[in-house]
Structures are given as structure tokens and as C-alpha cells.
Amino acid sequence: MSEDKQKKSVYPDEVKTAAKLMWLRRVSAREIAEQLNLNSVRVVYQWAEKGNWEEMLQHETVEQATARKLIALVEKENKTDADYKEIDKLSNLLDKLAGIDLKKARAAKEKAAASRGERGDGKSRKRKPKNDVSNITPERLEEVRKELFFDYQHRWFENLCQRIRFILKSRQIGATYYFAWEAFENAVNTGENQIFLSASRAQAEIFKAYIIKFAREYFDVELKGGECIELSNGAELRFVSTNGRTAQGYHGHLYVDEVFWIPDFERLNKLASGMASQKKWRKTYISTPSVKSHGAYTMWSGERYNDKRKNKVEFDLSHAALKEGQLGADRIWRNIVTVVDAQEQGCDLFDIDELRDEYSEAEFNNLFMCAFLEAGLSVFKLDDLLAAAVDSDVVWVDFKTRQQRPYGNHPVWIGYDPSRTGDGAAIVVIAPPLKDGQPFRVLEKIVIRNRAWQWQANRIRELTEKYNAQFIGIDCTGPGSGVFEMVQDFFPRVTPIHYGLNTKTNLVLKAQDVIESKRIEWDAEHTDIPQAFLQIHQTTTGNDQITYAANRTSTTGHADVAWAVMHALSNEPLNRNRRGSTWAFAA
Known part of the structure; x- marks a missing residue:
């Protein structure tokens, strides 16, 4: 028996269980070894590999990551002064994220x-x-x-x-x-x-x-x-x-x-x-609130x-x-309890006039005034959108956020929806199916407000270093043109999306096909994704031609995340049975 096996065999099951729980809270292998008095950091990695602990991890939001780090530090034995300072810092950040x-x-x-x-x-x-x-x-x-x-x-x-x-x-x-x-x-x-x-x-x-x-x-x-x-x-x-x-x-x-x-x-x-x-x-x-058709x-x-x-x-x-x-x-x-009620009852954390400027009337009413969305106006159904929500901690076993390249060398598609005056921008990273019958997955979502287009382009650059990007779709209408040109410098294959009646129709029809056929997943915590899709409705132009919109104006942005998802999905042809050589399943 090798030395490593001899060392490994002496640890009781409760020690291994403790190590696993710490690993899932993303405590480092070295800290686990020190806190559990293990002979070697290698033992932790061996247990993690044998037990597939990495597969139990999931993608996180900022709030989730902050909560996870705080929990890990508080539960750590023999804390240093630096640990206590970090705990205080994370506590304050968690408060800010919750609007405290x-x-x-x-x-x-x-x-x-x-x-x-x-x-x-x-x-x-x-x-x-x-x-x-x-x-x-x-x-x-x-x-x-x-x-x-x-x-x-x-x-x-x-x-x-x-x-x-x-x-x-x-x-x-x-x-x-x-x-x-x-x-x-x-x-x-x-x-x-x-x-x-x-x-x-x-x-x-x-x-x-x-x-x-x-x-x-x-x-x-x-x-x-x-x-x-x-x-x-x-x-x-x-x-x-x-x-x-x-x-x-x-x-x-x-x-x-x-x-x-x-x-x-x-x-x-x-x-x-x-x-x-x-x-x-x-x-x-x-x-x-979501919509009145919810159960x-x-x-x-x-x-x-x-x-x-x-x-x-x-x-x-x-x-x-x-x-x-x-x-x-x-x-x-x-x-x-609306945001106005909260303000009247002592909560002075909001600038309500500013919120009204940032969101359309319908979205403001839904997010802050407790108004249900009108489900009949949307071209997407809430039940279909909620069916896409999964607990990624349970379902996604090949997305490993601890690693420098969390999705390895598997291909991803990136979609970008630009910001406008007072508007938000959105970037999404979508994993296409690796095998026929598998769904698309929204691995990462970045919502950006009040940032220069150069800064936004650099976020896309960082994503191309983090993932194996095979496609980037960018709305080049208006402010998106600057981001497109900068992205083109480091990703020459970037695809421009020029909005028009046919373009919008194809984007929405593709998203309807993917969502209604249950071919896409995102983490259930991201309620803003179905919320964004619910904002999209059918309308007509001045020439009575049918098109799609989300009450978007030059000063009010809507459904940014939904459009970003659709830009990424546009890499799959509308008739996916005629995919041909557009893209191939990864091995």
C-alpha cells in the first residue's frame, strides 16, 4: 500500500464529511487541511476527485458569493485579524446588496x-x-x-x-x-x-x-x-x-x-x-409579483x-x-409593501424619481409597486419561462466555478445588448448543447449600468479569456457600434446584429422555439431573466407591419437580458434541422 493510501485510510468518515462540506463552501484545500489537521493537501484533492465534489458546485450571483464567503470565514477556526476584517467587509457588502x-x-x-x-x-x-x-x-x-x-x-x-x-x-x-x-x-x-x-x-x-x-x-x-x-x-x-x-x-x-x-x-x-x-x-x-397566470x-x-x-x-x-x-x-x-410605502415608513434608501427614470412605467410598477405583469401582452408564457429555471447546484455537473476556465474548453456563445442613455447593458454566456437533446444553459449573466462602452467591451474580452467563445453576437444599432468595433480587434469573428423588422422577428421566433420546446436552462435565482422575456410584446409599426418591442425608448431600457440571450441564440438557425456546418456539437 502506498504512503498516500496509508494516510488516507486513517481518517474517519466524519473527517471526510467535514472536508466535503468545507469544500462545497469553497474553503481552499490548504485551509481544509490545516483546520482538519490533515497530513497533506493532496489528501483533500484526492477526496474531491474521488467524490466528484467539484460537480456539486454551481455558478453564483454576487450576493450568493458574498454569503458563501461570509459563511466560510465565520465557521473557520482560529481566525486571524485579517479574517475578522474580511468578515466585517463582507457583512457590510451583504447589507448593501440587500439595500440595508x-x-x-x-x-x-x-x-x-x-x-x-x-x-x-x-x-x-x-x-x-x-x-x-x-x-x-x-x-x-x-x-x-x-x-x-x-x-x-x-x-x-x-x-x-x-x-x-x-x-x-x-x-x-x-x-x-x-x-x-x-x-x-x-x-x-x-x-x-x-x-x-x-x-x-x-x-x-x-x-x-x-x-x-x-x-x-x-x-x-x-x-x-x-x-x-x-x-x-x-x-x-x-x-x-x-x-x-x-x-x-x-x-x-x-x-x-x-x-x-x-x-x-x-x-x-x-x-x-x-x-x-x-x-x-x-x-x-x-x-x-410575476403574472396572474402563475399558480x-x-x-x-x-x-x-x-x-x-x-x-x-x-x-x-x-x-x-x-x-x-x-x-x-x-x-x-x-x-x-411598495417602494413608496417603504419610504413613507422610514426607509430612505431609494431615490424613487431616479428609479422611475431608469425603468419603464410597466417595469417600475412590477419591480417596485407590486403590480402584476400582463401575461396576455407578452409573446412568452410564464410557465414556459419558469420551466427553464433549475437549481444549478443539482443539475449542472460540468460547470466548475472554482477553476480558471469554469467550463473547460467546451464552446460557448456570447450575446451582448448595448446600453443607451440611462439604459442598462447586458452580456450573457450561453453553453450550447454538447449532445443532441441537451438544452442550452445560461452560464453567466452580467448586467451593466452607467459604464463607458470601452469598459463594456473589456468585460467581453475577459469572457473570451475565461471561456472558449465560438460566437459573439452584438447589437450594432446605435451605441453598440463602438463596442462592436472594439470587440472586433480581439475577436475578428464577432457577428454584427443590425435591428430591423426581419431581424427582430427572427430573434423572437428563435427564442420562442427554444423556450417552448424546453431547450434552455438558467439558475432559478435569476428571476430577472423570465421577467425580461415577459416584457417583450407584439406591436405594429406605422405601416401596420408586425414587430416586437419591450417599451424601449432612448431613455428607458427594457428586457436587456432577454435581448442578450436572443443575440447569443441567433447562432442557431431558425430551422435548427438545417444547421449544416454553422456549428457542431462538441465532443
Whole structure:
């Protein structure tokens, strides 16, 4: 037996499991070896290769990456001063990404530290038993909560007693942040289980990052755990995705995130009912709106309740009725919180006039004013778009974000939609099928605002160094011409896309074919992709010719990501059966 095999054989299974969990949190192999007191870094790589740990990793958003790094650092043993500084930096970044008032959070942190008789700079840290919350009192939790949150969030807490809460909310008003706190406070005070259910595991772990952050910053407690954090009082905090096969075996208070963007609501609701069927468990549904044809809308509107009743009940879904919350006949407490409501109730983090300038009226109303999109106006169906959403952590086994070239030497196609005055630009990287019958996959998505066209072109250059780009499609209409010329210098084969009636029609028809035939996938966390496609509708020109648009003007940009996806997909002929030599499947 070789020396490596002798060393490997002496490690018990729990050490290997710990190494795997750390690897999946993207802790480096060297740190894993040091923290687990392994004889060699090579052992970690051998375990990773044998167990295919790399295949379990997924592509991340900025928020997911920040949450993951924060979790890994907090759980690290024997932290250095540099680690603590990085934790503080990541905590602040996570707050910013969630639209949190940093001054208010800092004041709450200092007040909590003062109540412990400690300095507020976070330097006083004593080793305590794992996940020990025994010294956290209800009074201290209440004190921090009152200092930290806005009026609408306090209203959510006041209705914690409701069996079912359904909250329709604006983007970026701190809903994830608040409900992570609420679950943490309730778990500490009662010892009751809390479950967070999201479209992807990575999205669920954003809740986890916030909870770890709360415990550390306000109570000097370092929480540790993988899919489950078990507190010293017995409460379990679980973070699962809708694809979790064992999720139905859990029980506790349930939080379902972005429910209007999760596919197959009937299956989801059965899963949720199984997890919180006992009368002591609460269910909380949180989401921005999608379209009224989504399966969750019948629950929101009360139609599900009225479906089998002779005496129908009228549900008032108006903003005026639900602005402060209302308990319906179906025992669901409904609440609508728009960005204007948030501002009126203490949240001063937005410039609403600026948001109105950046988005069209329809998109602004959908993103920030809780208005449902008109599904009938779109040329794409929400059900088809949601069917493309997958948990890439589970499904994509050949996309390895830890590597310098995450998709190896496999071919990718890049699509770019340019920015205009006050508009956003979008770049997407799409993996074409490697074998016949496989779907396209949106591997990476970059949304750009307020950047010069040279800067945008350089982002495309970086992508060509990161991936094996075989096709780049760029809209050369207007501002896109500068980006095209610069890209042409380093990628001579770049394809110009000149918009016209036929071009738009072909782009939309190709996207319809790919989406309706379920030949494309993207990570479920990217709800902006289906949202962008829903903005595209059929219209007519002044000559009564049919075309497609997304309410785009010179000052308002729309559906940027959708057009970028379509530019990349344009490399496949409209009639894919006549592909010929345009492109070939990779070996």
C-alpha cells in the first residue's frame, strides 16, 4: 500500500464529511487541511476527485458569493485579524446588496455591544460552546429588533401570530434580511424549528448568511452548520431548495422566498403543507409579483379558497386594503409593501424619481409597486419561462466555478445588448448543447449600468479569456457600434446584429422555439431573466407591419437580458434541422 493510501485510510468518515462540506463552501484545500489537521493537501484533492465534489458546485450571483464567503470565514477556526476584517467587509457588502441602512445597522450593533458591557468594534470575542444561544435574552433581541428595522418590518413582526402570511413586496426593501432575523429571534426564544425554502440552495443560504451575521455581530455567537444549524436550545434552522428530495421530512415554521417565481406551485404547496401542517407551525410566503397566470395567484387572490365553496367570499386585493395588512376569510394575512410605502415608513434608501427614470412605467410598477405583469401582452408564457429555471447546484455537473476556465474548453456563445442613455447593458454566456437533446444553459449573466462602452467591451474580452467563445453576437444599432468595433480587434469573428423588422422577428421566433420546446436552462435565482422575456410584446409599426418591442425608448431600457440571450441564440438557425456546418456539437 502506498504512503498516500496509508494516510488516507486513517481518517474517519466524519473527517471526510467535514472536508466535503468545507469544500462545497469553497474553503481552499490548504485551509481544509490545516483546520482538519490533515497530513497533506493532496489528501483533500484526492477526496474531491474521488467524490466528484467539484460537480456539486454551481455558478453564483454576487450576493450568493458574498454569503458563501461570509459563511466560510465565520465557521473557520482560529481566525486571524485579517479574517475578522474580511468578515466585517463582507457583512457590510451583504447589507448593501440587500439595500440595508448601514448607519442604522451600525447603531443597533453598538447598542447591543454596549448592553453586553463590551466594545462595539467587534474585537471582544470569547470562545463559547458551539451554537450556544443560552445568554441571548428576549429583552436583548427585542432591543436590537426595534433599533434595526423599519415600520413595515415591525408590522410583519406584529403579525407573527398569523398562521399564514402572504407578502407582496417591492424589490430591495430588506425582506430577506428581516425574515432571517425574525426566524432567528423566534428560534432563540422558543426553541422551535425554522425552515427556509427557496428555488435554489444558494438562494436559501443567503438567509443563512444573515442569521450567522446577526448572531456574530449583535450577540458575539458564532453559528456553525451545513444545511442545518442546530442551536443549543434544540431549535433547527434548515436551508433547503425546492428541489430538495428530503425537504418533506422536515417540520417547522416555513419561509418560502420569491414564490411567484418558483415553477410548479402545486407541488411546492404540497411540500410546504407537509412541512408546516401542524397548527403550531406558521407559513410565510414572500415575493415580488410575476403574472396572474402563475399558480400562486389563486392563493393570493382567494380563488383557491372560493373554488369549492357555494357561498363565494370577496377578497379586496387593492393596495389601499392591504397596505397595512388584512386577514382574509381564508385565514391568510395579506400585505402589500411598495417602494413608496417603504419610504413613507422610514426607509430612505431609494431615490424613487431616479428609479422611475431608469425603468419603464410597466417595469417600475412590477419591480417596485407590486403590480402584476400582463401575461396576455407578452409573446412568452410564464410557465414556459419558469420551466427553464433549475437549481444549478443539482443539475449542472460540468460547470466548475472554482477553476480558471469554469467550463473547460467546451464552446460557448456570447450575446451582448448595448446600453443607451440611462439604459442598462447586458452580456450573457450561453453553453450550447454538447449532445443532441441537451438544452442550452445560461452560464453567466452580467448586467451593466452607467459604464463607458470601452469598459463594456473589456468585460467581453475577459469572457473570451475565461471561456472558449465560438460566437459573439452584438447589437450594432446605435451605441453598440463602438463596442462592436472594439470587440472586433480581439475577436475578428464577432457577428454584427443590425435591428430591423426581419431581424427582430427572427430573434423572437428563435427564442420562442427554444423556450417552448424546453431547450434552455438558467439558475432559478435569476428571476430577472423570465421577467425580461415577459416584457417583450407584439406591436405594429406605422405601416401596420408586425414587430416586437419591450417599451424601449432612448431613455428607458427594457428586457436587456432577454435581448442578450436572443443575440447569443441567433447562432442557431431558425430551422435548427438545417444547421449544416454553422456549428457542431462538441465532443
